[in-house]
Amino acid sequence: MQVTYKLYKAKKIWVTALAATAIFAVAGMQQNVVHADSQTNASQSTNSSQSVTDDNLKVTVDQSNFLQYFKLAGTATYDSSNNLTTLTTDGTGEDGNVTLKTKINANDAFVLHGTINIGTKLDGGGGADGIGIAFHHGPVGAIGYDPGGISVKGLPTSTGFVFDTWVLNNGDHHDVRPQGGSYPYLAGFNSDVDQTYPDDPFRYSGQPYDIEPTKVSGKDVPFTLSYDGNGHMTMSYLDANITIPVTDFKDPLALSIGASTGAFSNLQTVRINDFTFDPAQNNTVSRTVNYVDQNGNKIAPSTVQSAIYRRQGTLVNGQPTYTDWYLASQTGSDQFDQVNAPAISGYNLQSGQTTSYAAETVNQDSGQTEYNIVYNRNTGQSLLNVQDSTIVAGPNAKWQKSDNFLSGYDQNGNQVNVNSNGLTVSGNVDPKTPGDYPVTYSYKDSAGNTITKTATVHVVASQASLSTSNSTLLVNSKWNPADNVSGTDENGNGLNMSNVQVSGTVDTTKPGAYSCYLHLY
Known part of the structure; x- marks a missing residue:
């Protein structure tokens, strides 16, 4: 995942000696117990930047x-x-x-x-x-x-x-x-x-x-x-x-x-x-249903249902140990609704195929499936097929006219693409500024007939965020940076912690206050 800017947060890690006041000692012992299955073996982090978690734990x-x-x-x-x-x-x-x-x-x-x-x-x-x-x-x-x-x-x-x-x-x-x-x-x-x-x-x-x-x-x-x-x-x-x-x-x-x-x-x-x-720490579960013609060309926007699951792994005594899986995407995204083949103007469903997929509940062990529902194209007429799209705004965001064009045919059954003669595209899209931008595709066939389809490009603001918290540790205990950071990616899903970098020194052998810096990339 990449976002178009970096978010920086500083945090303090307090290291207290066992002989310190009771409140610090208790807090330190509670920290050890709560995070016993997700602590690193290292007692000190270095000044070099590194990921909060490591996806490559064998x-x-x-x-x-x-x-x-x-x-x-x-x-x-x-x-x-x-x-x-x-x-x-x-x-x-x-x-x-x-x-x-x-x-x-x-x-x-x-x-x-x-x-x-x-x-x-x-x-x-x-x-x-x-x-x-x-x-x-x-x-x-x-x-x-x-x-x-x-x-x-x-x-x-x-x-x-x-x-x-x-x-x-x-x-x-x-x-x-x-x-x-x-x-x-x-x-x-x-x-x-x-x-x-x-x-x-x-x-x-x-x-x-x-x-x-x-x-x-x-x-x-x-x-x-x-x-x-x-x-x-x-x-x-x-x-x-x-x-x-x-x-x-x-x-x-x-x-x-x-x-x-x-x-x-x-x-x-x-x-x-x-x-x-390496056991996986991230799993995007999805069901995609495509609507295609007899030549395999998409003729309508696909139905895409997805849920994102994450967990975090660290080394404990040299062995990978993992937190429980959690749903990182929106609440309810693990409930896939039933999908039925829609009616599409200019096309008829082929017989003898599955045209409906039942509702289902997915989990972290589910996978990715993709299905095609096939339609026969009506002959003797020109057709254009376009789709809406969504872009996360940012200085590196891009848009091109082919992003919203799916397929097309002239009245003789010849395929029309986004660069074909007779096809014009009108509308301006600023991918750096949130808003809804209509884009109109028009095609004039050799018989003089014109067909027009309009797609909307939704440019939305990034939902990326990064939050940190302070913590208290006992001397010679272990610190896991993931315990002190939370946030969302550009789509509002829970962070993949391997995309968060931490820098700074925390020496858990010496009492003191230490500052670390984290950034999301």
């Missing part, structure tokens, strides 16, 4: 804490003695999975080392279906379709890898072995909510890798899954190294690992030796 999951971070579901079982998760036994109709209990901060790197056993029925031996690993924008604990979907298809904006042992579905990668039978394979994939059937073809990302059955049959084969913090994920398995892009990695990711058998069977297991990642 944890490592291994055999010692696996069940603290992962949840089992379906037929999955966990043997703590050897750190092995059995997703499916050698039986039919099974579906087992493990899911991470928190979302991952995908703006920092992570790495997972483990083993995969895809079973023994790999070469025309009647085995199914495989193991899928998905990083997605759905709710924590969500699983995709099975059996043919291997627990990954249909998850919102998902990316990951599949070890597919049933290669006979339509559209599956399918290479025949020279000695007969087919290769199981490893492949990167992408999926989304528009994949509504388990046997929809996989959307492969990168080239699938054929697995020689004799190298892996019944074996716990090591793998490494690494992510660079900048939208690139790599699976290393045997002699394969497959790198795929991660969609919308700026938002936190949920993790699921699942397997299924369907009408056939296979013993399928996974072991997580170690998984080092």
